[in-house]
Ligand SMILES: NC(=O)C1=CN([C@@H]2O[C@H](COP(=O)(O)OP(=O)(O)OC[C@H]3O[C@@H](n4cnc5c(N)ncnc54)[C@H](O)[C@@H]3O)[C@@H](O)[C@H]2O)C=CC1
């Protein structure tokens with residue numbers, strides 16, 4: 001096995017800081033060389049106590065640091081494309097937080113740039129593929145354990161949305177996870193999207209369509225419904241029930257701890273994704289590091305990121321214009337077949 005992988009982390013916000021901590025404390029075979037964030041103080045705070053880690057305001061300067069052998073992109077969605085193209089130019093393996101890019105056209109530019117280079121370098125951070133429960137569900141479906149899958153019922157609830165969230169972001173950012181999970185679990189493409197708009201919650205910021213009910217149709221005739229509710233107030237809940245021809249299976253409701261006291265039983269609910277998916281992020285980053293050290297790239301590909309973006313774009317059109325919108329998917333380059 002090669003020497004320790006030197007990683008540049010771009011973005012030191014909620015996810016970036018969490019990944020810096022993970023790389024430094026929970027992942028063998030990698031170390032953080034540099035962290036870039038236009039907010040240098042934030043980058044500095046993320047690396048406090050980690051020794052000789054250089055801090056930059058400019059992500060491109062970070063990529064040029066000696067010792068950088070791989071890149072972890074955790075900047076805002078709109079900054080992913082520039083970072084990914086720069087990493088591809090340098091031939092560096094990348095783990096990019098989802099979504100791959102801020103829209104489908106940008107995601108396709110990234111796919112085409114990678115395909116031109118002729119080798120996979122990008123893994124997209126759809127961490128649910130590394131979650132124990134999702135993996136068990138995938139194994140069950142693959143083994144035909146509930147027969148041919150007909151339906152997925154998904155719930156995706158956050159306590160509160162970040163200030164930059166628009167009604168479209170519920171789909172392009174939050175539901176992007178269900179899009180990838182559905183494609184991966186079912187091994188099918190999503191072909192059309194419909195969005196149903198219930199009355200907006202009074203707890204949501206003014207003008208935000210929250211919750212939404214997002215329906216996908218797949219090329220094999222399955223239907224996926226997603227309740228996305230990002231200002232539910234009470235906790236972070238991600239659940240999925242698969243219904244097949246001979247059974248059903250549900251994940252995401254495993255109790256963390258049940259407290260029985262004073263005539264009540266209370267189940268803890270995680271407060272956010274960093275808690276709910278902590279193990280999945282660990283597994284994801286460990287797998288990425290192990291692959292990169294062997295000169296490989298695995299996990300969700302740039303094509304998966306593009307496909308999710310194309311479905312999300314159809315979803316946003318369905319949200320804005322109403323009705324059923326078909327997904328417009330570009331031709332898949334040979335690299336991803
Ligand atoms: N996989 C998952 O479950 C999650 C993924 N995400 C994704 O992670 C990414 C980051 O999200 P958060 O950490 O929640 O956002 P955040 O807002 O907490 O942090 C983003 C950071 O990036 C910095 N930044 C801005 N422009 C930059 C640039 N060009 N280069 C480098 N840094 C830049 C900002 O100053 C900020 O510190 C997003 O793409 C988001 O969609 C976010 C939450 C969970």
Ligand SMILES: O=C1[C@@H](O)[C@H](O)[C@@H](O)[C@H](O)[C@H]1O
Pocket residue numbers: 158173174177230273
């Ligand atoms: O990716 C994520 C965030 O960007 C998004 O804002 C949340 O809704 C998701 O639950 C989380 O996993």
